[in-house]
Amino acid sequence: MSQPIKCSLCEEAATVHLSQVVHGNVTKVHLCEACAQKGGATDPAVFQLADALTTASPAPTLTCPKCGFTDIDFRKRGRLGCPSCWETFGDALGGLLLKVQHEASHVGRTPVGTMPTGQLRRRLDAARLEMEKAISAEDYEAAARLRDEIAGLEQQLATA
Amino acid sequence: MSSVEDILAAENELTHLLGAQQAVVLSTRIRLARNLDGMPFPGWAKVPQRKEISDRCIEALDALPKFRRGHVLRMGELADRDRAVLVERHLVSKELAAGKSGAAVISRDQTCSVMVNEEDHLRIQVVKAGWHLRGTWHIAEQLDDALGGSLKLAFSDRLGYLTACPTNVGTGLRASAMVHLPGLCLAGHMDKVSRALNQDGLAVRGWLGEGTEAAGNVFQISNQQTLGLSEEAILKHLGGWIKNVVEQEWNARRKLAQEEGEKFVDRLARSLGVLRSARLLTSSEAMNMLSHLRLACDMGCLPEERRHLVDRLMIEGQPAHVQARAGQELDSDGRDRRRATVVREALKDFPEVAPPTA
Numbered sequence: 001m002s003q004p005i006k007c008s009l010c011e012e013a014a015t016v017h018l019s020q021v022v023h024g025n026v027t028k029v030h031l032c033e034a035c036a037q038k039g040g041a042t043d044p045a046v047f048q049l050a051d052a053l054t055t056a057s058p059a060p061t062l063t064c065p066k067c068g069f070t071d072i073d074f075r076k077r078g079r080l081g082c083p084s085c086w087e088t089f090g091d092a093l094g095g096l097l098l099k100v101q102h103e104a105s106h107v108g109r110t111p112v113g114t115m116p117t118g119q120l121r122r123r124l125d126a127a128r129l130e131m132e133k134a135i136s137a138e139d140y141e142a143a144a145r146l147r148d149e150i151a152g153l154e155q156q157l158a159t160a
Numbered sequence: 161m162s163s164v165e166d167i168l169a170a171e172n173e174l175t176h177l178l179g180a181q182q183a184v185v186l187s188t189r190i191r192l193a194r195n196l197d198g199m200p201f202p203g204w205a206k207v208p209q210r211k212e213i214s215d216r217c218i219e220a221l222d223a224l225p226k227f228r229r230g231h232v233l234r235m236g237e238l239a240d241r242d243r244a245v246l247v248e249r250h251l252v253s254k255e256l257a258a259g260k261s262g263a264a265v266i267s268r269d270q271t272c273s274v275m276v277n278e279e280d281h282l283r284i285q286v287v288k289a290g291w292h293l294r295g296t297w298h299i300a301e302q303l304d305d306a307l308g309g310s311l312k313l314a315f316s317d318r319l320g321y322l323t324a325c326p327t328n329v330g331t332g333l334r335a336s337a338m339v340h341l342p343g344l345c346l347a348g349h350m351d352k353v354s355r356a357l358n359q360d361g362l363a364v365r366g367w368l369g370e371g372t373e374a375a376g377n378v379f380q381i382s383n384q385q386t387l388g389l390s391e392e393a394i395l396k397h398l399g400g401w402i403k404n405v406v407e408q409e410w411n412a413r414r415k416l417a418q419e420e421g422e423k424f425v426d427r428l429a430r431s432l433g434v435l436r437s438a439r440l441l442t443s444s445e446a447m448n449m450l451s452h453l454r455l456a457c458d459m460g461c462l463p464e465e466r467r468h469l470v471d472r473l474m475i476e477g478q479p480a481h482v483q484a485r486a487g488q489e490l491d492s493d494g495r496d497r498r499r500a501t502v503v504r505e506a507l508k509d510f511p512e513v514a515p516p517t518a
Contacts, residue, residue, distance in 0.1 A: 067200045079279065079324040081204035083195055083314035086322050086329070093326060100327050102361075103388015106320025108331040109301075111308040119317050126390055142396065149392075 007032035010076055064088040124153045163231040164242040167249070168484055172270040173289040174249075175472040182467065183458040184406045185291035186338040186378065189250075190300040193323045193332035194282040194307065195314040201324035202261070202277040210261040210277055217276045220310045221265040226303060230267045236260040241489070244480030250287065253278060272303060279324050280332075282307070291337065291406075293399050297391070320387065330387030335395055337402045338367075342377040342455045343412030344405075353405060361385050362401055367447075376447030376474060381405065413459060417516045428456040429513040436507045440493070441500040446477045450503075460517030466510065473506055 007014045007030060014030035062071045069081025071092065080089065097104050107126045110119055131146035174187060195201060199213055214234075221227055235243060235257060243257040246264065256262040256278040263276040275283040284307070286300040307313070314322040320330040328334070344350045354364045365380045381402065383394050417424045431452035435441070450470050457467035475481065482495050482502070490498060 066198075067204060069200075069204060073204075077203065079203050080201060080326075082200040083197060083316075083322040086316060086319055090319070097326055097329070097387065101330070101385050101387040103330075103385070105318050106316075106330045106387060108320055108333070108390045108394075109304070110320075111313050111315050112305045123390065126393075130390070130393060142392075146392070 182290040248478040336382035376451040
């Protein structure tokens with residue numbers, strides 16, 4: 001009898017087998033019951049995640065100075081160790097982020113009273129664009145909301 | 161009375177609200193993933209750290225007016241069945257219920273529940289019955305601001321809110337609608353609709369979320385991308401698609417009703433007949449037939465004001481709920497018998513199914 005296939009994320013025997021076909025290229029990911037459950041194997045975003053993980057290099061090269069988490073741990077778990085890991089692994093995760101998120105920088109809300117200037121400017125640009133779109137789509141309710149947000153942002157920037 | 165019994169006994173929006181807004185969209189949900197600055201994520205934290213995280217989060221939540229006279233439930237202190245009830249009510253995830261160090265803080269009206277020590281330190285959830293994307297978002301936003309006032313949250317200028325998994329980083333926002341799509345399912349269009357949603361960045365899942373089947377033609381549709389889009393853009397994108405899906409669902413229903421005529425009414429009437437007289441009902445059988453009753457209420461074949469009762473039976477017909485109501489552990493046959501009794505009683509004075517008016 002042949003050896004059972006091992007899980008792509010840990011060493012357990014794989015029982016869940018996923019195949020992805022992109023332009024005729026077949027990529028296969030094998031997961032054990034636990035990893036499949038944990039990752040939500042039916043979730044396409046997680047599938048892409050597993051995909052990126054299995055094609056990454058196998059050598060441990062990065063360790064988070066704050067919590068001791070390594071890139072090997074990430075490959076096993078698909079989750080990071082602590083908020084500071086994002087600084088340590090940020091660059092290494094860039095490609096993966098683009099794969100699961102399609103964008104690499106935040107343009108949304110910020111914690112109360114802490115919006116940094118760069119963030120403010122980016123959000124302002126995005127809001128202006130969204131408002132133009134809303135106006136051309138004749139969605140005046142959204143446009144009015146954005147107009148108020150823009151006014152608020154401009155004021156915050158002026159006093160920052 | 162335990163807190164979980166209290167939750168079961170209380171009237172709440174999802175089981176007791178009347179309103180025309182609820183045809184097709186059962187509920188709207190907003191989820192925000194947040195973490196404390198400087199603390200390891202729950203999956204990597206040591207036991208004492210998880211305890212510290214839990215204590216700090218619960219203390220901050222407990223102080224908010226929203227959770228006054230609410231519930232603080234530590235998973236390690238609950239019986240298996242009580243945890244299963246919370247999962248069936250969507251108040252906590254299966255993942256949280258499976259661990260010992262997680263907790264949930266739930267508002268008295270059950271619209272807000274915050275999971276502590278799930279995949280992230282904090283998962284803020286707000287659920288409203290029917291389709292209320294803005295209102296639901298507004299409550300979540302206020303909760304987020306209130307929490308951000310008392311806790312220092314992990315945030316980076318470039319990546320936004322930092323989360324354990326790269327699929328949540330940025331806004332940490334998952335917005336979703338629970339939709340009932342019997343028309344699209346009966347017409348065989350659901351695969352096509354699902355594919356279209358997937359291709360435009362939305363996930364389609366079953367009734368109990370990730371990795372579950374769509375019992376009773378109920379699906380959860382949510383955004384996937386959390387980074388590089390503002391909350392406004394994410395909500396707008398989801399909102400546009402839900403409007404579209406609701407329209408397609410109504411078209412499918414009307415077309416079916418028109419083309420099938422008597423056969424359409426017969427299908428709904430048979431389900432009512434079975435539910436009203438069956439002695440044993442499995443969970444999936446009950447869900448699928450209750451789905452027909454819900455459709456009948458939407459289409460004017462049954463009075464619309466009965467719809468909330470159907471919704472309540474969908475929630476309370478789930479295995480842990482049936483056992484909690486019976487006050488004892490039941491085997492599979494026992495549950496099926498008990499479920500049939502509850503459903504039969506509830507539908508006793510239901511009127512007959514009439515031809516559609518909608």
